[in-house]
Amino acid sequence: MHTTLIDAATLSQHLQDPNWVILDCRHDLMNPNAGRDGFAIGHIAGAQFANVDTDLSGAKLGADGAFRGRHPLPERAALIATLRSWGINHDTQVVAYDAHGGMFAARLWWLLRWVGHPAVAVLDGGLAAWQSAGLAMVTSNDQRTPGQIGDRPSLVATVSVEEVVANLSTRARTVVDARAADRYRGENETIDPVGGHIPGAKNRFFKDNLTAEGRFKDAAQLKADFAPLFDSAPQAIMQCGSGVTACHNLLALEIAGLPGAALYPGSWSEWCADSARPVATGTD
Numbered sequence: 001m002h003t004t005l006i007d008a009a010t011l012s013q014h015l016q017d018p019n020w021v022i023l024d025c026r027h028d029l030m031n032p033n034a035g036r037d038g039f040a041i042g043h044i045a046g047a048q049f050a051n052v053d054t055d056l057s058g059a060k061l062g063a064d065g066a067f068r069g070r071h072p073l074p075e076r077a078a079l080i081a082t083l084r085s086w087g088i089n090h091d092t093q094v095v096a097y098d099a100h101g102g103m104f105a106a107r108l109w110w111l112l113r114w115v116g117h118p119a120v121a122v123l124d125g126g127l128a129a130w131q132s133a134g135l136a137m138v139t140s141n142d143q144r145t146p147g148q149i150g151d152r153p154s155l156v157a158t159v160s161v162e163e164v165v166a167n168l169s170t171r172a173r174t175v176v177d178a179r180a181a182d183r184y185r186g187e188n189e190t191i192d193p194v195g196g197h198i199p200g201a202k203n204r205f206f207k208d209n210l211t212a213e214g215r216f217k218d219a220a221q222l223k224a225d226f227a228p229l230f231d232s233a234p235q236a237i238m239q240c241g242s243g244v245t246a247c248h249n250l251l252a253l254e255i256a257g258l259p260g261a262a263l264y265p266g267s268w269s270e271w272c273a274d275s276a277r278p279v280a281t282g283t284d
Contacts (some may be wrong), residue, residue, distance in 0.1 A: 003120065003121060004127045004255050005122055005216060006214070008130045015044070016243050019092055019094070020093045021087055023049075023096045023097075024043050025052060025056070025105045026102070026127070027051075027052040035284060042139055043138065045138045048144065052107065056104075057070075057071040057276055059072065067269075067273040069265065070241065071107075071242040071284075074111075075152055088149045089147045089148050090148070093121075095121055095123055096108040099126050101130065101210050101214055102122045102123075102210075105123065106247040106248040106250070108120070110251070113154070116152025116153050117155075125213065126215050129214070157261075162271055164198065164239075168198075173236065176202050176203075176204050176237065177240065178201065178206040178240035179203070184201075192268065198268070202223075202280050204229060206245045206248035206249055209252040216255055219255055226258060233261045236253075236261040237261065237263075239264040239268065242267050246267060
């Protein structure tokens with residue numbers, strides 16, 4: 001069972017394995033069609049396309065009409081139905097990849113763990129690693145027999161916006177923001193019209209989890225990198241712009257042997273939608 005990362009060579013040996021499901025999670029926040037267009041041009045054999053906006057996210061408005069963020073979690077039943085449509089069973093090995101350092105594949109990794117499925121890994125180095133190894137790309141689409149995965153106890157933790165608000169007073173937990181430094185400081189109005197960060201949050205840009213070659217750093221280096229941010233992983237809350245790239249930090253923590261941090265799914269896009277919530281700028 002692969003539960004964090006898998007390399008291209010290992011994946012290439014399982015392309016014909018009926019109990020493996022490969023999912024292409026390519027996406028572009030500024031061009032919603034880019035992922036599917038890229039998939040049509042070429043993808044790993046047997047891969048199916050996972051749309052970040054629709055398959056891996058839910059309705060932006062809650063039942064009460066409140067804005068839940070740009071990429072709120074899907075309803076669990078809807079996610080299970082989607083996973084079944086991809087042919088996933090309880091014993092299926094799932095592999096997710098993208099072309100962006102794992103920033104979108106990590107969201108799928110986390111969602112499967114959210115519904116209790118541990119056998120999911122991210123292709124280390126993504127599509128670039130696959131292509132640099134000289135491995136083939138295809139344009140054909142495979143149809144899978146529907147799977148029978150069901151909802152099991154979650155392997156991960158989440159926190160609500162109310163819990164993050166309450167933490168402003170207690171500071172019992174450390175919020176870690178996965179966005180780039182300029183967004184964290186409130187200096188990128190193109191992406192974040194309301195700039196800044198949650199007061200007290202620390203910044204850990206998700207790309208800092210990667211080597212210059214675009215692969216994840218080793219466990220020892222990641223553990224050392226996260227050490228100054230919090231005392232223990234279960235005391236930490238991971239967030240980002242909309243709950244997607246925060247999953248990259250959560251994957252990095254798992255690789256480092258530091259499990260237990262929670263995801264704030266709504267993240268900055270939900271937080272800043274209510275002007276009553278405080279905003280910090282610059283660096284704390």
